[in-house]
Amino acid sequence: MDAIEVAVLAYDGMTALDAVGPAQVLAAVPGVRLRWVAATPGARRTDCGMAVVADHALAAVPFPDVVLVPGGVDVRPVARDEPVLAWLRSAHARTRWTTSVCTGALVLAAAGLLRGVRATTHWLALDALARHGAVPVRERVVEDGKVMTAAGVSAGIDMALRLAERLAGRDAAEAAQLAIEYDPDPPFTAGSPRTARPAIVARARRALTGSRGDA
Amino acid sequence: MDAIEVAVLAYDGMTALDAVGPAQVLAAVPGVRLRWVAATPGARRTDCGMAVVADHALAAVPFPDVVLVPGGVDVRPVARDEPVLAWLRSAHARTRWTTSVCTGALVLAAAGLLRGVRATTHWLALDALARHGAVPVRERVVEDGKVMTAAGVSAGIDMALRLAERLAGRDAAEAAQLAIEYDPDPPFTAGSPRTARPAIVARARRALTGSRGDA
Numbered sequence A, B: 001m002d003a004i005e006v007a008v009l010a011y012d013g014m015t016a017l018d019a020v021g022p023a024q025v026l027a028a029v030p031g032v033r034l035r036w037v038a039a040t041p042g043a044r045r046t047d048c049g050m051a052v053v054a055d056h057a058l059a060a061v062p063f064p065d066v067v068l069v070p071g072g073v074d075v076r077p078v079a080r081d082e083p084v085l086a087w088l089r090s091a092h093a094r095t096r097w098t099t100s101v102c103t104g105a106l107v108l109a110a111a112g113l114l115r116g117v118r119a120t121t122h123w124l125a126l127d128a129l130a131r132h133g134a135v136p137v138r139e140r141v142v143e144d145g146k147v148m149t150a151a152g153v154s155a156g157i158d159m160a161l162r163l164a165e166r167l168a169g170r171d172a173a174e175a176a177q178l179a180i181e182y183d184p185d186p187p188f189t190a191g192s193p194r195t196a197r198p199a200i201v202a203r204a205r206r207a208l209t210g211s212r213g214d215a
Helices: A016-027 A082-092 A104-110 A123-131 A155-168 A170-179 A198-208 B016-027 B082-092 B104-110 B123-131 B155-168 B170-179 B198-208
Strands: A004-009 A032-038 A042-045 A051-054 A066-069 A097-101 A141-144 A147-150 B004-009 B032-038 B042-045 B051-054 B066-069 B097-101 B141-144 B147-150
Touching (some): A066 A082, A082 A097, A082 A104, B016 B170, B032 B051, B104 B147
Parallel strands (some): A004 A066, A097 A147, B004 B032, B004 B066
């Protein structure tokens, strides 16, 4: 079986779980080879107190089967990084799937890949996504053609399970779900602006606004 | 407000999501300071195709408020790493919370911290946990005194939300849940050996056995 090459874009300021959630699901799928890429190989700071190391230059992974773009609290720098955008355009022309998590969708949009495309992002960034010409959809995972986008941060895990099914079949996807024991049981129901108390929505908005979603 | 120092143990072979899931939750809690630690600072390989960089030596973070130990496919090397075990024992004497995700519980057990303690781990490692003198509990998150343990991999997110509530109150925990849009919607129901089809349980067991849970 040929390997399924998944390129995960790393950049300073990325939200770690946006990338690691899907990567952990896909790491459990037989045949998947994860390649963390950056303009130049090396460490990139995340918002979780540590850096991740991208071993591969963008140019070393020109035609991955899957591209995964994580979001970040402020994606404006990466959304203006022309070598990254050029790589995204070129890779997208041949991918099986081009995917993003959270505000990673704004990076895909900045590369011009979401014009007229149904897509989602973090709940606080849906308006910004619309301004970039995408058709924002308030769902947890959205597929439009070969573009698959996830809502905020943890939604990447749900997206990756769907992606695993598309790439390797339902049994492989379910086995990956069991490997990571993904039987979620959040102690609160505050995970969506639809279900969180208004005071919590206001609090999260205050904590995140001014940065996330301004790309 | 004094910072709440959370030490995340990094080691070669760790499961990235075990650490990053909780770290992402806690990063959204005001006052939390995440410190990734290792015997010596530097990069540690994960099972997701990249390394994470621990900036701090164990000795530089002797008395964190919270210790978080992730699991890995094979935790035997770290579970025999005496400097790590000595640090865990010493730190545990003063922590507010000592926590693990997945087979990280086997590392806490190897340090002697789980004798007679109710704890959980990845579903495939519950027997190994019992052999280490812990009282294995088949729940997603288990608290016993100041020891909080999570089941496999993704369960660390649920654990961290409970931990966030204990550390900073329910509103802060709910705002963190909303910040990471943790409104899970797995496309399958295979996340637990109780709900997965028998063929999927057998498949996941084959993929993981011989390594995970043998500490």
